[in-house]
Every structure is written in C-alpha cells, then in structure tokens.
Amino acid sequence: AQRVxxxxxxxxxxxxxxxxxxxxxxxxxxxxxxxxxxYSRQRxxxxxxxxxxxxxxxxxxxxxKGETSFHLKKPFAQEEDSAMYYCAPKPAQAGTALIFxxxxxxxxxx
Amino acid sequence: DTEVxxxxxxxxxxxxxxxxxxxxxHMGHRAMYWYKQKAKKPPELMFVYSxxxxxxxxxxxxxxxxxxxxxSLLNLHLHALQPEDSALYLCASSLIIGTAMDTIYFGEGSxxxxx
Numbered sequence: 001a002q003r004v005x006x007x008x009x010x011x012x013x014x015x016x017x018x019x020x021x022x023x024x025x026x027x028x029x030x031x032x033x034x035x036x037x038x039y040s041r042q043r044x045x046x047x048x049x050x051x052x053x054x055x056x057x058x059x060x061x062x063x064x065k066g067e068t069s070f071h072l073k074k075p076f077a078q079e080e081d082s083a084m085y086y087c088a089p090k091p092a093q094a095g096t097a098l099i100f101x102x103x104x105x106x107x108x109x110x
Numbered sequence: 111d112t113e114v115x116x117x118x119x120x121x122x123x124x125x126x127x128x129x130x131x132x133x134x135x136h137m138g139h140r141a142m143y144w145y146k147q148k149a150k151k152p153p154e155l156m157f158v159y160s161x162x163x164x165x166x167x168x169x170x171x172x173x174x175x176x177x178x179x180x181x182s183l184l185n186l187h188l189h190a191l192q193p194e195d196s197a198l199y200l201c202a203s204s205l206i207i208g209t210a211m212d213t214i215y216f217g218e219g220s221x222x223x224x225x
Contacts, residue, residue: 043216043217043218043219044153044200044202044216045215045216046213046214086152086153095160095165095166095207096166096207097143097155097158097166097207098155098214099155100152100153100154101152102151102152103151103152
C-alpha cells in the first residue's frame with residue numbers, strides 16, 4: 001500500500017538551531033517527492049521538489065531511496081520558518097496526483 | 111497572474127440547500143484539482159480534471175458534484191451535505207497532471223460550514 005509518514009506532529013526549536021523534518025514513504029516504483037508549506041493565514045505552496053535538488057529559503061531535502069526517506073533540513077532555523085510542512089509523494093504513474101502526509105508543525109522561537 | 115481564485119471565501123449552508131464553490135485560474139493550466147482539508151489535517155484529494163475531463167474521483171460521495179465548464183473554471187456543486195462535510199475546500203491547478211517538474215498552485219480555499 002502507498003503510504004507517507006511524517007512521524008512528528010510538532011517540532012519546536014530555538015532560532016538558530018538546526019531543523020530536520022522527517023518524511024518516510026512506502027510507494028511502489030520511484031515516486032516523485034515534494035515538500036509543501038503552509039504559513040499562517042497563507043495558501044499552501046510548493047517549497048521544493050526532489051528532482052530539482054534545489055535549496056529554497058535555506059531548506060534542502062535529499063531523497064534516500066535505500067531508506068525511502070525525504071527529510072527536510074535547514075542548518076539554522078528562523079522564526080519566519082514557523083509553519084505547517086507537508087511531505088507529498090506523487091506516484092510515478094502518469095496521470096496521478098499528489099497525496100499529502102499528515103504534516104509537521106514547525107515552531108521556531110527566539 | 112499566478113493565482114488561483116476561489117469564491118466564496120466563506121459559505122454557511124443548510125443540509126437541504128444547493129450551493130456551489132467556484133475556482134478560476136488564468137495561467138493556462140490544464141489540470142485542476144479539488145482538495146478537502148479538515149482542521150489540523152492534511153488536504154485530501156477529491157477530484158482531478160485534466161483537459162476539462164474528470165480524471166480522478168477519489169470515491170467522493172455524490173452529494174459533491176464537480177464541473178469544469180472550460181479550461182479556466184472549476185466548480186464544485188454541493189447538495190444535501192452533512193455537518194461532517196464542513197471543512198476548507200481547496201482548489202488547485204497545474205500545467206498538466208502529474209509531471210515531476212510541474213508546480214501545483216493552490217487557492218486560499220473556501221470555508222464551508224454545514225448546519
């Protein structure tokens with residue numbers, strides 16, 4: 001069965017601390033993986049996708065096919081990073097859509 | 111214009127009412143989506159339209175009826191809803207469905223309360 005797991009419901013860190021939001025998936029084939037973010041009172045938006053291997057707002061995510069993980073990392077958290085983060089795999093088959101993990105709330109305090 | 115616009119922002123309806131949620135985008139996207147989001151839960155996929163044809167229906171009850179009149183518009187017709195259908199309904203669009211480089215753009219959502 002296809003499944004995505006974000007084990008932490010809430011992650012609280014201090015400003016300047018490293019952050020790692022975990023995501024594990026169980027999908028057949030090679031899914032495409034995305035992180036979406038929802039800031040308070042803003043619409044859900046794409047943060048980054050694994051295929052681009054990009055860094056957005058200091059965040060990176062590495063796809064580990066052996067561990068079937070796609071953890072989101074940032075070396076130094078900022079208060080404006082506080083938001084809900086969703087890991088979203090998309091099955092490799094054409095014509096399929098994103099399914100969202102349960103999400104992790106990141107709270108960064110000073 | 112990189113926005114998905116949803117109306118109304120808030121809707122309160124009785125269980126016997128018929129209402130519609132509307133969604134519009136002018137980005138030339140040919141895939142449009144409806145998601146349902148309950149409080150503190152992730153968005154759940156309901157329907158996907160690809161080139162104005164219903165492509166995915168995630169076993170949604172028939173009291174929800176989607177419609178895609180043209181490539182820019184997506185409606186969700188509501189009839190005989192239950193209180194448990196109260197949620198934030200998100201519309202989204204992407205260039206085409208299901209490619210790795212495609213970005214899905216979300217609207218702000220329509221808050222629906224069924225009384």
